[in-house]
Amino acid sequence: MLTDSVVGHTAGKVYPFVLSMQSVLSEIRDEATADQLKEEVAKVRERAVTEVDRRALDMLEVQVERRAAEVQNQPGPHFAAALAALQRAYQREWTKGNSG
Numbered sequence: 001m002l003t004d005s006v007v008g009h010t011a012g013k014v015y016p017f018v019l020s021m022q023s024v025l026s027e028i029r030d031e032a033t034a035d036q037l038k039e040e041v042a043k044v045r046e047r048a049v050t051e052v053d054r055r056a057l058d059m060l061e062v063q064v065e066r067r068a069a070e071v072q073n074q075p076g077p078h079f080a081a082a083l084a085a086l087q088r089a090y091q092r093e094w095t096k097g098n099s100g
Helices: 011-020 031-047 051-071 076-091
Strands: none
Touching: 011 051, 031 051, 051 076
16 A cells, blocks of 8 residues: 555655655565565556556655665675666656756
Protein backbone atom coordinates (compact mmCIF):
# COMPACT_ATOMS: atom_id res chain seq x y z
CA MET A 1 0.00 0.00 0.00
CA LEU A 2 2.88 2.36 0.72
CA THR A 3 4.26 2.03 -2.80
CA ASP A 4 0.84 2.44 -4.42
CA SER A 5 0.44 5.78 -2.64
CA VAL A 6 3.39 7.22 -4.58
CA VAL A 7 1.71 6.91 -7.98
CA GLY A 8 -0.61 9.53 -9.46
CA HIS A 9 0.74 12.72 -7.96
CA THR A 10 1.93 15.78 -9.83
CA ALA A 11 5.65 16.51 -9.93
CA GLY A 12 5.15 19.38 -7.50
CA LYS A 13 3.42 17.16 -4.93
CA VAL A 14 5.15 13.79 -5.23
CA TYR A 15 8.68 14.74 -4.21
CA PRO A 16 7.70 16.26 -0.85
CA PHE A 17 5.40 13.25 -0.38
CA VAL A 18 8.23 10.77 -0.99
CA LEU A 19 10.50 12.77 1.29
CA SER A 20 7.88 12.64 4.04
CA MET A 21 8.04 8.83 3.91
CA GLN A 22 11.45 9.05 5.57
CA SER A 23 9.84 8.86 9.00
CA VAL A 24 7.90 5.73 8.06
CA LEU A 25 10.94 4.07 6.51
CA SER A 26 13.01 4.81 9.60
CA GLU A 27 10.84 2.23 11.37
CA ILE A 28 12.26 -0.59 9.21
CA ARG A 29 14.25 -2.76 11.58
CA ASP A 30 15.43 -5.64 9.38
CA GLU A 31 16.67 -6.28 5.88
CA ALA A 32 13.78 -8.66 5.06
CA THR A 33 11.25 -5.86 5.48
CA ALA A 34 13.27 -3.63 3.17
CA ASP A 35 13.47 -6.47 0.63
CA GLN A 36 9.68 -6.87 0.68
CA LEU A 37 9.22 -3.16 0.13
CA LYS A 38 11.68 -3.21 -2.78
CA GLU A 39 9.67 -6.03 -4.37
CA GLU A 40 6.51 -3.93 -4.07
CA VAL A 41 8.27 -0.94 -5.64
CA ALA A 42 9.22 -3.17 -8.60
CA LYS A 43 5.62 -4.38 -9.01
CA VAL A 44 4.19 -0.87 -8.95
CA ARG A 45 6.93 0.37 -11.32
CA GLU A 46 5.76 -2.19 -13.92
CA ARG A 47 2.36 -0.53 -14.12
CA ALA A 48 3.49 3.09 -13.64
CA VAL A 49 2.29 5.26 -16.51
CA THR A 50 4.17 8.54 -16.22
CA GLU A 51 7.81 9.49 -15.86
CA VAL A 52 6.89 11.37 -12.69
CA ASP A 53 5.53 8.12 -11.21
CA ARG A 54 8.62 6.18 -12.26
CA ARG A 55 10.99 8.81 -10.88
CA ALA A 56 9.07 8.93 -7.61
CA LEU A 57 9.32 5.15 -7.32
CA ASP A 58 13.05 5.40 -8.01
CA MET A 59 13.37 7.95 -5.23
CA LEU A 60 11.39 5.72 -2.87
CA GLU A 61 13.72 2.86 -3.78
CA VAL A 62 16.71 5.08 -2.94
CA GLN A 63 15.28 5.66 0.52
CA VAL A 64 14.48 1.97 1.07
CA GLU A 65 17.98 0.90 0.00
CA ARG A 66 19.52 3.56 2.22
CA ARG A 67 17.55 2.25 5.17
CA ALA A 68 18.50 -1.35 4.35
CA ALA A 69 22.15 -0.30 4.38
CA GLU A 70 21.66 1.09 7.87
CA VAL A 71 19.99 -1.97 9.41
CA GLN A 72 22.48 -4.63 8.37
CA ASN A 73 26.21 -4.94 8.80
CA GLN A 74 27.07 -5.16 5.08
CA PRO A 75 25.78 -1.97 3.44
CA GLY A 76 27.77 -2.32 0.20
CA PRO A 77 25.10 -3.97 -1.99
CA HIS A 78 22.41 -1.63 -0.67
CA PHE A 79 24.56 1.42 -1.20
CA ALA A 80 25.20 0.35 -4.81
CA ALA A 81 21.49 -0.30 -5.39
CA ALA A 82 20.56 3.09 -3.90
CA LEU A 83 23.07 4.82 -6.15
CA ALA A 84 21.73 2.96 -9.21
CA ALA A 85 18.15 4.00 -8.36
CA LEU A 86 19.25 7.61 -7.91
CA GLN A 87 21.04 7.60 -11.25
CA ARG A 88 18.00 6.02 -12.93
CA ALA A 89 15.75 8.72 -11.46
CA TYR A 90 18.02 11.47 -12.77
CA GLN A 91 18.19 9.99 -16.27
CA ARG A 92 14.42 9.92 -16.75
CA GLU A 93 12.76 12.56 -18.92
CA TRP A 94 12.06 15.72 -16.95
CA THR A 95 8.76 17.54 -17.12
CA LYS A 96 8.71 21.20 -18.09
CA GLY A 97 9.89 23.35 -15.19
CA ASN A 98 11.72 20.44 -13.55
CA SER A 99 14.76 20.01 -15.78
CA GLY A 100 17.95 18.69 -14.26
